[in-house]
Amino acid sequence: MSREIVAGVDGSPESLAAADWAAREALHRGLPLRLVHAWRWEPLDIPFLPDRQGQERTAQDVLRDAEAALARRHPEVRLTAEVLADTPVSALTSTEARAELLVIGSRGHGAVAGFLLGSYGQQIIAAATRPVVAVRSRDGGSGSRAEGRGGVIVVGQLGGPEDSAPALRFAFETAAARGASVRAVRAWSLPPLFAYSPGSLALADEAGGLVPYEEKALREALAPWRERFPQVPVAEHVEIGSAGQVLLSSSGDARLLVVGRRARRGAVGPRIGSVAHAALHLAPCPVAVVPHDG
Template sequence: MTRPITAGVDGSAESLAALAWAGREAVRRGLALRVVQVWRYEEHQGLDAADRDTQGGWVRDAADEAARTLTERHPGLDVTTDVLEGDPVEALTAAAADAELLVLGSRGHGPVVGFLLGSVGQQVIADSVRPVVLVRAGGDASGEAVGREIVVGQHGDPEDSAAALGFAFETAAARGATVRAVRAWTLPPVFAYSPGSLRLLDEAGGLEPYEKKGLAEALEPWQQRFPDVPVVEHVEIGSAGQVLLSVAGRAQLMVVGRRAHRTAVGARIGSVAHGVLHHAECPVAVVPAPAAP
């Protein structure tokens, strides 16, 4: 089954930027685009208060207008529109499950249709089983300045970042872009050393060569699958969030993986993804790791 790219809209500048980004990406990948607008009925006191049908009509008109703007910009693009009433996290998470990827604005507004607020967006990212892309308003008019790269974070063993790397290479192939694969490392505490780890470090020639070897091994299957995608291997000492943000100016898209952490107050997306989402000016794709069997 071919999945569409899905964009959540709410009329804000951020969500319209997200819709424009989603439209361009759908054209590149040859996919359909689904526009989803989620709303909740807000009952107001007063003679001029709109009833449920009237409010729903406003929302449908706004969604249809957003879709019309996109089809005028991309005449061959297959665009459908869905207006959903209910809990925004549940609706958007369900929409993401049926999509190749879900695209959202980084902020929202408004008492009737403002669902793309920070806490809701973060919960959707934490719960989604599919990649979620967050787009800010403003910046480069096309959102993809010539020469900028697809920057992706890699950590651990090859399987730990396989989903994020796969998404980055697929996106770069569709855009004719370069992948900059970033692996950050820090000096381990003395007690973390063991005879086995010391032997591996010695064989690799030291800590930095060991990290470079780890990155090369993770990239190998993707370079074989996408031989035409140029790759820059970037290994740097520092925290992962700081190193990724230090190269964000090179990026037309930043890709990070995530394993959602469940707590008593809900799911958390991890410090690296959280930091990049809040501070990177470029669009950010958060790619979930496959569920453990």
């Protein structure tokens, strides 16, 4: 089955910026782009609201305007568009069978406030089984640093090699498609007095201490992806601190920040996790959230 990039549009500047980012990514990857607008008839007994036909025309206009704008800006993109009769969350996640990644808009209010993701965006990221990229209006516009080839893709590496493999794969694939480099970041913290077992302390001693142990863990996680993508330059960064803080401090010049998210459902439903939450709200660039088992 052929793959595609899927972008959700709703007529807002944020969703149009996301669609523009998705079009450039489609060109980098040589994939088609599918625009999706979710609309479902909700009859309301309020006389000044449009009727069903009026709402449907509005939905079609939103999609047609977005499609026309992208066709003008990116004539090389293989572009399709459709209105899906569903809620935004169900509409976007229903496209995952063919989606390489999903792209959504996110409201941003400057470098300090960062992302105000909105309930739909959080639900889509939490429910998706494919990578989701959240783009603010300033991240996707013409002339932004998201445009063009090259640059740095920052990716967080946590736990063992299997834990972060999906995020690393996505980062290396994106870097290879763009001619970019990868900066792999691993955060660590001093263990509580009784947190480390004798076995883990012995491994740290064998590596020469806690810092070399963390550096070795990062090298081992990166090894298969270096081998698979030898053309991608890689920089390794290990720093003490919380994962969210270290990732954010390492992504000031990034074209894209890639973080993992455990795909397990919690007691109150799917969650996006604290690291992804921090990245989505505070990162100065688009953020890709990649689900993984664990």
